Amino acid sequence: MQIGEAIRRRGIRKKYYLETRGDVLLRNKEVFRFWRELGLEYMFIGLEAIDEEGLKKFQKRIKLDQNFERWNSPAR
Numbered sequence: 001m002q003i004g005e006a007i008r009r010r011g012i013r014k015k016y017y018l019e020t021r022g023d024v025l026l027r028n029k030e031v032f033r034f035w036r037e038l039g040l041e042y043m044f045i046g047l048e049a050i051d052e053e054g055l056k057k058f059q060k061r062i063k064l065d066q067n068f069e070r071w072n073s074p075a076r
Contacts, residue, residue, distance in 0.1 A: 001031060001034065004031075004034055004035055004038055007038055008038060013039060014039050015039050015041045016035065016038070016039050016040045016041065017040070017041055017042040017043065017044070018035075018040065018042075018043055018044070019043075019044045019045075019046070020043060020044075020045060021045070021046060022045050022046075022047075025043070025045065
C-alpha cells in the first residue's frame with residue numbers, strides 16, 4: 001500500500017499487471033482494488049487443481065469454492 005500511495009502522490013500513470021495466488025487475492029481485496037485505481041489491468045492467477053483433492057495434494061491454502069468467489073473490481 002505504501003508503494004501505491006507514493007505512486008498516487010506523484011501522479012504516476014502506468015498500466016500494471018501481476019501474478020498472484022487466489023488466496024492472496026481473496027485476503028487482500030482492498031489492496032488489489034486500490035491498485036486497480038492506479039492502473040492495474042491484468043492479473044495472472046495460478047491454478048494447480050480443479051478439485052478439493054488436488055488442492056490438498058498440492059498443499060494449496062484455498063478451498064475450491066473460493067476459486068469461484070467473485071472479485072468485484074471497479075468498472076471502468
